[in-house]
Amino acid sequence: MTIKQISIFIENRKNALSELTKVLAEHKISMRTISIADTSDFGIARIIVDNPDQVQAALERSAYIVKATPVIALEIPDEAGSLNKILKLLADNNRNVEYMYGFTGHKSGNAYMIIRCTDIAETEKVLEKAGIHMASQEELKEI
DSSP states (O other): OOEEEEEEEEESSTTHHHHHHHHHHHTTOOEEEEEEEEOSSEEEEEEEESOHHHHHHHHHHTTOEEEEEEEEEEEEOSSTTHHHHHHHHHHHTTOOEEEEEEEEOTTTOOEEEEEEESSHHHHHHHHHHTTOOEEOHHHHHHO
């Protein structure tokens, strides 16, 4: 089960990130999590939101270059070793994690790891077989 991650390309310059968050605030967009990566010329803000299609449209109207990407949101116990077990499972099944970032659900008390893998469909099969819960876009609204 995948969710949509919104990737926003932003200039690597002073105030660019605050300008982005201003647009999000003006549209009353609440982020579940954000990850920022940068190069010398530009940055990529990756966000998880409740309503990715609406967010993508709002950002495009504000002249941002935006891309929706399927990712997996894993719900794991917020305790030492939980992430390692999953990463070992994926490695043992030849799954490559391209990047990941996480957050803690204030209602559930569990951690959520957003992962982008090569061959998502095969990765989902490995996770399902191991009984690892993958959160849906709807579930993320409630955490």
